[in-house]
Amino acid sequence: MTTGNRIVYVTGGVRSGKSRYAQELALSLSSNPVYLATARKWDTEFEDRIRIHQNDRDEPWTNIEEEKHFAALPIDGRVVVIDCVTLWLTNFFVDTKNDVQQCLQLVEQEILQLKQRPGVFIIISNEIGMGLHADTEVGRRFTDLQGWANQLIARHADDAVFMVSGRAVKI
Template structure:
């Protein structure tokens, strides 16, 4: 089972995604893409850590998600990746177009080939106004295109708003 969970900031997508992966009955690996640059992000990371089971394995990887998924690829494994928008931010901030392209292609291949249970968390960023600066527009475009590609590769897609899941694909 591959499941993409989308939602806005504080929409409840993380809690929903964790509930989904926790029910699979397999060992869970939580793959975190965030980098801690300030106190607010430190607090957010701590909250996420406190809200997930302590027996889950944790891998922190801000860039090379495909390599991590490939290393965990097994029918007996469950993986949750949180989150693709932070991963995209990390890649865009490198300002390395070749690395961005390579990581995106490798990630989509790794998701397609993944044999275990996989829950992918991503923010839906395209519901607001057109951003004023080029980097913000690029981020929205890249994230929207990645979310579309992931939706095609997953069995289920759920949009979460106000803590309520809305199935988009099942």
Template sequence: MTRHCLVLGGARSGKTAFAEGLALHAGSKPAYLATASVLDSEMHDRVRSHQASRGERFTTIEEPIELSHALLKAAKVHDVILVDCLTLWITNLLLANDDVAAAVSELYATLEEIQQAKVILVSNEVGLGIVPDNAMARTFRDLAGSAHQRLAEICDDVYFIAAGLPLTMKGDAPGALS
């Protein structure tokens, strides 16, 4: 059975770099499934910076909404798929007025189905700060927190990254991933 993984952390915590290291260690044909929607020049610059830092080590797949479909397709070709990131995906779903809970349930079922590839999910932990002052931000925080809890159930390994340092919350130490 393939061990799926969830990597959580704050903004600029080092979670993506950690997840990339896990992916490169876990397989020989890694894919990077990016969920960002490029809506402004700042996000464009961020995406280009991420792409440049990855170089040719990953095959990049861009899919902001249909994550489960993209994972199933990628799992036919790649032995490890890094999804970066779930919070951007949830944002995209909210902006599209899609049912986030249903999409998370679909993702959960997809992860159960995928046995031939390891999936590494990266997401921002957004519930550690102050309570947001507006309803939309509170809804986002609640949906992200619920998604993290659901996905942590199915993932064999869960890490929390702070200051570039991993804390193993569930599963094996980082070097022991199979």
């Protein structure tokens, strides 16, 4: 059982090693960490991807799925990997009909609630703004949302790590 509160923010590009790093950190801190997945089951292909990820994390992981409101889950005192901010934001973005300001308010509410809970929370995100420029207005709005949400989470984090080519860089 973990006392106190610690938020570790892990970000980087696609296939940069974020999940591996976060999972190894969680296992170094707990013999029974929680893997909290934020993915929504959009279609059967996505359900298959989720199932593969669940099978990858058997013992000693406790798997929980929650699309948006994870701060109220019974995770006090646990080491929790939250994967990932991009999918979490997508759920808010779709449900608010692409309202960036409302999404940011909802994200901040969750993070502030999480900061009040005892435990170690390892939050994985993506730096999508470092890639190609989005072709559509909605894509650009989401990229802006992701960047602002990343800044918000990093501001509240106790530690921040940027993953590059499988290497962790403390930021």
